[in-house]
Amino acid sequence: MYIEIKNLNYNNILKNINFSIKKSSFNVILGPNGAGKSTLLKILSNNIKNYSGKITINNKNVKNYHNKEFAKLLSIIHQNNTPSLEFSVYDTVMFGRYIHQSRFNQNIKTDKEIVLETLKNLDLLEYKDKSILKLSGGEQKRVFIAQSIVQESDILLLDEPTANLDIKHQIKILELCKKLNKTGKTIIMVLHDINLAINYSDNIIFIKNGTIKNITSSNSINPLILDDIYSINLEIFNNSNNKKIFFPKIKK
Numbered sequence: 001m002y003i004e005i006k007n008l009n010y011n012n013i014l015k016n017i018n019f020s021i022k023k024s025s026f027n028v029i030l031g032p033n034g035a036g037k038s039t040l041l042k043i044l045s046n047n048i049k050n051y052s053g054k055i056t057i058n059n060k061n062v063k064n065y066h067n068k069e070f071a072k073l074l075s076i077i078h079q080n081n082t083p084s085l086e087f088s089v090y091d092t093v094m095f096g097r098y099i100h101q102s103r104f105n106q107n108i109k110t111d112k113e114i115v116l117e118t119l120k121n122l123d124l125l126e127y128k129d130k131s132i133l134k135l136s137g138g139e140q141k142r143v144f145i146a147q148s149i150v151q152e153s154d155i156l157l158l159d160e161p162t163a164n165l166d167i168k169h170q171i172k173i174l175e176l177c178k179k180l181n182k183t184g185k186t187i188i189m190v191l192h193d194i195n196l197a198i199n200y201s202d203n204i205i206f207i208k209n210g211t212i213k214n215i216t217s218s219n220s221i222n223p224l225i226l227d228d229i230y231s232i233n234l235e236i237f238n239n240s241n242n243k244k245i246f247f248p249k250i251k252k
């Protein structure tokens, strides 16, 4: 397996987590608030290291990767990225290219092209010269997603990338992730929207109270799992792609 998580325990927040991820798969982590989803992504991305257990990518312990090597392998978009410095949108996204630049071999043109193309894909071109501090929360979020995408790492971790985005940009981000996934990137994404998760991912990992409750193919979700995870009554529909749509039963 490409990514292996074995006997992971962290501060009673994550308890005996075991799972593996296939290369080039699209995985969503679902679970209630406080379940441990963000903590798991922080551990996978080497932002938290004092856990017990072992995480390997390509059979190598993540703790043994050098920083630059790891940044080429994996990038993360955190849930809350708050900009504090007055950089332009363009410069902020260009920071994502630093791992590909060296003092002797600056492929400036390619970096510039990649940044501009990503800004265009995320409807950010018109803000290119604007200070990131003067953008709305959703626009800032798209800038940080762009910064992570231009890093061109093999694995992309995204913590609620669609939170506070309008529906058009939620879909745009998910379509872009799907496109990147089809070029071979491995995606691990925390989402709260069950239906978007089902429609875009291959697999769903359900977490509750710091433990993995279930891992299932997105095509064959058992409604009982959702009942167990969220304790709500759901109605189930089929959409035009013949995928299941879950909607909470609303009392009359």
Ligand SMILES: Nc1ncnc2c1ncn2[C@@H]1O[C@H](COP(=O)(O)OP(=O)(O)OP(=O)(O)O)[C@@H](O)[C@H]1O
Residues within 6 Å of the ligand: 013, 031, 032, 033, 034, 035, 036, 037, 038, 039, 040, 079
């Ligand atoms: N820095 C911290 N110190 C101590 N406890 C923390 C810290 N960060 C998170 N926790 C706790 O760890 C648990 C898991 O938090 P985490 O942020 O991973 O949840 P989550 O599943 O991502 O939730 P949400 O859906 O609300 O974003 C929560 O109970 C939270 O209170």
